[in-house]
Amino acid sequence: MRSFFFPFILTGLLSAEEPGPPVEAVVNLVEFYCVDCHGGGIEKGGLDLEALLERPLTGHSDIWEKALLRLDTRQMPPPDEERPDDEEYQAIVAALSGQLDRAAKKSPQVGRGETLRRLTRTEYRNAVRDLLGLEVDVSELLPKDDSSHGFDNVTVSNLSPTLLNRYLTAAQKISRLAVGNAPASPEGRVFRLPPDRTQEKHVPGLPLGTRGGVLLPHTFPVAGTYEVSLRLTRDRDEMVEGLYEDHEVEVLVDGERKSLMPVSRPKGRKDFTQVDANLKCLIEVPAGPAELGVTFVAKPPKLLENKREPYDASYNRHRHPRQSPALYQVSIVGPMERSEMQPFGVLAETGLSPEDERAAAEKILRPLVRRAYRREVDDEDLVRPLEFFEEARGEGFQAGMEAALAAVLVSPRFLFRVEDDPEGLPSGTVYPLDDFAIASRLSFFLWSSLPDDQLLDLAAAGQLSQPEVLTREAQRMLMDRRADSLVTNFADQWLHLRNLDSIAPDLRLFPDFDDNLRQSFRRETELLFETVMREDRPVVDLLTADFTFLDERLAVHYGIPGIYGSRFWRVPLEKDSQRGGLLRQGSFLAVSSYANRTSPVIRGNWVLETILGTPTPPPPPDIPALDDSVVSAKLPMRERLAAHSAKPACATCHDLMDPIGFALENYDAVGRWRSFEEAVPVDSLGGLPDGRTFQGVEPLIAGLAERPDLFARALTEKLLTYALGRGLEASDHPAVREILRGAADNDYLFSELVLGIVRSQPFTMSQTR
Template sequence: MSPLRIAPVSMVLLGALTFIPEVSAQSSAVYRTSVQPLFVKNCFACHNEKMKSGDLNLQAFASSPAVAENRDKWESIHRRLVAGEMPPVGLPRPDAAELKATTEWIQGELNRTQRAVKPQAGRVTARRLNRSEYNNTIRDLLAVDFRPADDFPQDDSGYGFDVIGDSLSLSPVLMEKYLGAAEKVVQTALFGPGAVKPTVVRHQPPYRVGTDGGDNSRFSKALPFTITNYDVTGLALPSALHTMHRFPATGEYIFRIDPEGNRPRPSDDFQVAVWIDGKQAGSVKYEASAAATSMEGEDRTIKLRVEGGEHWVAVSALRLYEGLPTTYGGLKPTTRPAPPAQDPGALLTAKPNATPEELKELEERRKTFAARQRLRNNKPPNITDISFRVNFVEISGPFEPDTKASAASRRLILTCDHTDPGQHTAACPRKVLTNMARRAWRRPVTPQEITRLLALVEQDRKRGSSLEEAMGTGLEAILVSPQFLFRVEHDPKPTGADAEHAVTEYELASRMASFFWSSVPDDELMRLAEAKTLRRPEVLEAQVRRMVQDQKSKRLVEDFGGQWLQFRGLESVRPDINRFGKFDDYIRMSMRQETSLFLNHVIRQDRPVTELLNGKYTFLNEALAQFYGVSGVSGPEFRKVDLTGTPRSGVLTHGSVLTVSSYSTRTSVVLRGKWVLENLLNAPVPPPPPDVPTLDESTVGTSMSLRQQMEKHRTNAVCASCHSRMDPLGFGLENFDAIGQWRSEDGKFPIDASGTLPDGRTFQGPSELISVLSEQKDAFASAMTEKMLTYALGRGLETYDRPTIRAITKRLAESDYKFSTLALEIVKSLPFQARKGDRMVSLAGDIKANADHR
């Protein structure tokens, strides 16, 4: 940068600082007589030039408070003094009058300096589509029902979200993936998936091959089928199997069902049924028997036609006993009473010790083996007891797959008023490519851009390609263009990096579609942008409400909510199976679904967002209800459940939140307290010092309770300041174990879920903790606003965004915290509606100025 260019920039920065009025003489006097003496007496011992605890040196403010230049530090000081977090517990507390004078002075100075801060639009880095956006956009553009981006590298995150432009890089590997995905997507959309080779996938527990208790990993590659795992206790009966299965294409599939255990003796025949996505698709019948004979080897097959894509598959016996609940609305109930509860006993197993070939032979011969034998601590077992369950299901196919392109895909692409290849005219490619480029690039296209695309089509035609094949090449070019892969916004009149301007209506439509749908604008948004009416207040409000009610807003739940509340990370959590044997993949899925449905309800029903804190309801299926100890829920369907009379309310008592904020072997008051502070109150704690000792895991729950361990840990003065904020919140949730189940003891110690917050407020147990947190509605509303605004903008927030946050939070409170207000106010806000200039424009100006100067 030339010297001539430095001066104006320096003047701008100087002007920004001097715009803030000087501290008045009266304010300075209060600082010297009230604030500074409190710091000297209560704070300098830890926050000085040498120690700088929490990266804060209050001695630096000895001569001047410098509030404007250090606003973030003063806001932190004020928040922690008001909350009673400072001075730490155990150290002398300031006099109440002194503390009041200090906090009032700080708040006054913050208000004064804030009035001088002008809100700014901010600069957003042009960012590429993340994996979720790519999949959604391809589906909405072309009606292609597969997820090409699942094969892409993982997206990097910033500020807790994977939509931050500065974090989303484009590697050579990813570019290769884009090229391959574009080709596959276009070929599938225009010509269908092509030939699909049938596959065989077996869904069964990992110990089911060879000998009970064996380890598949040693020999699974030698088997003639793919093995996946499933749990056996997720549905209404322990006989159930359920799993997620990807069907490569629409077609016929053969389901081979292998039963295990003894044949029950009901009053009539019984059936084993297959469900696809919760709907019964077919069943097989097992005849009644006079004796409870073994069902080994009595496998059955059923052929079903299934749409291509990912589906939940369930296989279970229909109702067997009067006293047992139905599974997916079972048929033909019998009148026989349910059997008494039995000791589950111990299963004696052996690990495999043979070659893969021998194990394959054993798998074929095992059907003639006697049924498993258990050692029970009961009276001699009754041979009529039910022990039936589904051992495995094997899915083969597709057979006779539908290899044609879907009519929906061709309608979206071939906009020439026909879809018959024989009717294409010379004008058709221009119309097709113009329409697709406009939708994919989220803006009108120029004649020059269309000319370049048509040149590719013509080049392909000269090589002998059909017209549709050549148009496919043009479509692929659209999908690998930076205009598609990146959300590009242009300066209409470039004047420099600091110049603010409103985004165009097309760019506004693109921002809204990315925010609510993680996709591209639909036809209605594009039509309004073209008419330049989208920004009208009444139109904008109507569109926000329409988009929230659209089914595609579930993506906001998954992509924003899943990262904010962290239930998207539940997939990678692995609780210790030896300690938490009731946790399986079906419970994991159910936990995630519970939180997703809860947030979706708040959004779609326009409920107060504070219900996320204290809503006395949730969404459960039978498996999760039993897991929680909630009665009155039967069947696999999720439904809204009243939690009155239970200790659960809001997302804090969801199994998803409690599990992701725990270790694999135990709960963590630190992780849970930190989760509350960071996600619900937006009051993050600094990272711990590098030399902090860890807890002695061997003593937790045995020789010392977790609370005793943590109290011992807090004797370290360096740790106490942060732990006084985190630990009480975590202790309030200690009645929930590491997978979210209720407990009254931790090992041999009774649970003590009481806590005292730094400001002196106390609570007993999770219900009172949630009541205490619910008193901080504005803090929660502000935290959610910051999180959602960060997600909507795709950038971290700056000091100049604080007026926007406060204004949105104020409007939110005035509307009883309705979600629609939050969504609409974000879309109406300056940073969402406008942006600063391009950094590259400024750099180009600098380069030119330097050249002129020389």
């Protein structure tokens, strides 16, 4: 039977010269393997492939792209049906992808996003940082952005009246900070620590010999005196937790001690409610960004702490009571008095004397407006900001500059990225973007921020669109520290790290889980991604890394000895280690679990979507969740899921997801290794969509690593979605394959994927509506 089918594949390959109906190889595959489920009017999985065999492929490329993806990942035909061998799979994938690519080349389509795209909250923060040198906590100023296609920079075209008011308020506050103008009356900021944060150990960034507390980035608007007041963590009876003896708490600014206050144990129970009533101090600080630290002076460790190992949580009144008092809230109010010190910000940086105030204002504003609007500016662009300057400068030069900057920050040319179609082109015309549009796409992709002066200068000279210049600039930008946004913005969303903040494992089952562990989970994964990016390693190292990053809290949780302190260390791992790579990290294992148990379904679907790029469709609306009142929680997980997914409508997807998830069952809901569950050996028999079965996580990772092209494709699609700010269309997939062909000879290095994206047609071109 193989010998009958394979010659037709070869014939199809040789005859696939022009776009048209599917080539003979595709026709034979569909008729031989697929029509029982996807033919004769049967639309199983939403596809009737037989009906498309005589129709032009270009009119149905979206369907054929889906079919190609399932064939390339060996998900179709299902493992329990007759399937081609691997050689046949490779041949048919080559035939179908080749025809799709030729059709795309003959009739290019590049898609387009929204004409107007508002800056996300993260992009706004970074833009303010790079424009004005200010670190601003935008979470206090702007609402969270909604996500689509996995990223929050996709659905950001609207600007409601309520959101506009938030932007106005933010612009007023930021512009006042930028010029060093004191508020009319003292203003305050309140920062609260998570209630489940253990504060018995050193906090990174604070002086050695201290424990607990917080390091808080804060911008002091003017030089002067500010009041810092503290509140300690209390229990439900309003008693300060952990106050068994006297302590000291210190307040620092940029590492310099500003105050040391005693925290005395009261003699009577009633006095406990007044312990922190006088934990206030006045500090003298210069204007500008600073790091405000509040922490306790550490005491020598006690035997109690040693006895608690390996449980390292001390935040819960009943199971893990605090051993020492902990910080709950920091309030900063000021300025109470203003000093005569030199202000910081755009005025201080210029060194201009405002003798000719309008000329000085224009000299300050012109380069700022150029960077803010991401293009060359002319006198007309300065008219509106200078009008605001003139209206307000009666109250002083700083007041005028504050008004002018606020006008820039609320301008649509700053808040929105605009890509207008050239005039006179017919609808559907593909055209190259201008250099300034490419500069914005490049900077918001790699930095989540504004283009710098070098990018703008190249765009103004018409050189940035040249492939060699574009490549060189992308390489420069990847080496810049601002490319860390690919870690904290792209990777945090792609790998669902933002979901860590909302997970709350059942404390009856996982009593030692605390916020410290939650943050260590996040940092381990971020450091792995950062290493692959900064060292320009093959992206498959994200799965197979033989090292990880640990601090003491995470090492204790994983049962790895010899790691001490709050610093993260790069730790080499033995071949038989239970750690290393994304699938063995607590971040993924925790966000893919429920509060009280693991979920092979969620874990399996996460791997299908994130690692293989083949998400399953959502479940039918009438399918209930796994209910312990219906399916006994005492049954092993495999039996519980079997009872849950017995319906034929469920089996198609569960047959793909569940085997992957079961291979990860040795990890519990908070990522700890286990061999038994409820005194029953863990069943980790799993498999891959190609029908292979195996035991445990090691062969799962090895099987995924055998096809680095699949993981590289999935990552490239996510990077491209993030770069374009829109979901991918069928017309984008030929470009993805071209990127992968260019990266294959270099082991799919991270930089090869990024450079391929910035040179691709979807990134450098657009299409008229």
